[in-house]
Amino acid sequence: MTATPPTTTPPEAPSPADPSPLTPRRRMLILVSAVVLLAVVGALAFVRASSRADEKNHARAGGPAVSHGEVTLAPDGGGRRLVFRNMAWGPFRDELATVPADAPDGPRTASGVKCLRFHSAGGTGICLQAEAGAVQESYRAVVLDSHLKKIADRPLAGIPTRARVSPGGHLVAWTVFVGGDSYAGTDFSTRTSLLDLRTGKYDASLEDFTIRKDGETYRTADVNFWGVTFAADEKTFYATLATGGHTYLVRGDLAERTVTTLRENLECPSLSPDGTRLVFKKRVPGLSADAPWRLYLLDLASMKETPLAEERSVDDQVVWSDDRTVVYSLPGDFGADLYSLPADGSGAPARLMPSALAPAFLG
Template sequence: MKKLLLGLIGALVLIGGGLTYVVSARGSGPSVDARPVTHGAITLQPGQLLFRNTAAGPSYGKLAQDGATRTIADLHCDRIAVAHGTGICLRSKPGSLPPLSEVLVLGPDLAVRHKQTLPGTPSRARVSPDGKLVNWTLFVTGDSYAATGFSTRSGLYEVETGRLVKSIEELPVFVNGRRYFAHDSNYWGITFAADGSRFYATLGSKGKTYLIEADYRTYRGTAILENAECPSLSPDGRRVAFKQKNPDGTWRIAVLDLTTRRVSYPPESRHLDDQVLWKDSTTLLYTLQRPDKGTDIWSTPIGTGTPTLVVPDAASPAIT
């Protein structure tokens, strides 16, 4: 039991799941919400910003929509993603050991269309722009060749067909023109293009990370950049934002221009452990952790400008 818990803690630190919104206790804390809230139904509408409420109180961890008063839905989620009338709610299953996660595929009214329980703890989640694919990444312990005993597992679900791909570990990947094979290969942080086939993901192996450009139909990928994690493709398909590791071990946001292969850096230079989200083709949304361990959603332009606080006491931004 002790080794299992230590392995899980190591996974959270090393892969990048240290933020408190990834795994949280439910049913504890203050009996009154720290922020005024309204409990009610939320439906997916174009341009809508949803998020995970992290304000203290009984509504902590629930899906929310900001406004004059924060609207709270009766749905606990550790990670949220939405697109084109489809949503995904990724959450840890309370009391499960070894850890299990529930993957909830949601319809426009946030009703659960499909539920899958898989081994691991929540890390990342995304929906393809056409709403036809949902994908997720979980931390998994006990099935890796790494000394720490952890790995990641990224899977996909086809909304229209019901086809489940529990892991993309079998994806053939080429690095420097040669097929890459390694026992410690891990994939995480998937992001899809508008065509529903081209996607980007992180490959981690032998102490390095690579940005993988792949195709879902042909099921083949190629490494196009080193030192890149948790990619997010811009709405116009021209850029990929990702987190890049600094020499001191912290991460910052970087942006790759897919045409010129030039990497640039937005004005946000603080340590960031998140898969950023594009608000539009020039602005990024992301979660930052405060010194008191709370979380807020911020935005930054990819060009000149300054970062801006968007939603306090919130995490896992999602735009329909």
């Protein structure tokens, strides 16, 4: 009789679905991952809570309510509106925002688009923006369509200070400080550029235009331009020319590429909607060197000047809310507030809205 060898059963292989054993190294990795995840969640919660606290604190201090929504520059975009740079503290600071023109203290709708300087007309916007760089901040001029989409842009050679769009939306202009950062002194230089959206023609500097002063061609190295304002014909503009320690109102002609001096001691002109008057800032003798300006009206037919009823120094290029009223900025608790004023020298200034800058009236 032959003996049958005993059978042996091989050990069962582990199932692929079985978990790997929790080694000390694996436990440590899980612990570290959990700690990092909790830290991230906590940081996000802190940022959100801080933003909400900032909004609540500003609201308690009289600040406006701001929320994200659609902002349009279309001329027929739903009634008369005011679009501006929102200066209210919180997550929407520096964004373009809008309110109904007849309810400037109402809740604001913010767009998500940030601008340092802004203007809009005819469905076109010009937004002067800051760009963070690895070494230092840079700046860019961005032309926007009515939906706030970029249609053109140019790098800027300095700090943004003025911006304008022509009434029909075909021309845009902007000014930057190339040297210095204030108009109050004399040690600054500016560069003013023009872009024609109809042809794409870009004039990097108004200094390339022919200057006609006192009936003669004028050229010197110390020329500066700033504060463009456009006429309705989409070719005529007014601006400030500085040279030889004096400032002048000039009338420009895009077709001829000329600027002609009209009057001395005028800065940052703003043309009325009917094209007959300019409101500007004028240096008045005897005032502080840091706050030397007063607002004046110039009738272009008679060249008669009328002082406006604002006794504070206004370092701004006003905008016209209608044919009778101008709006401008003055320093405020959160950077700047907007004020309105009759353009004929009557009345008194009134605060239009807090925490706002660079307004444009649309619709």
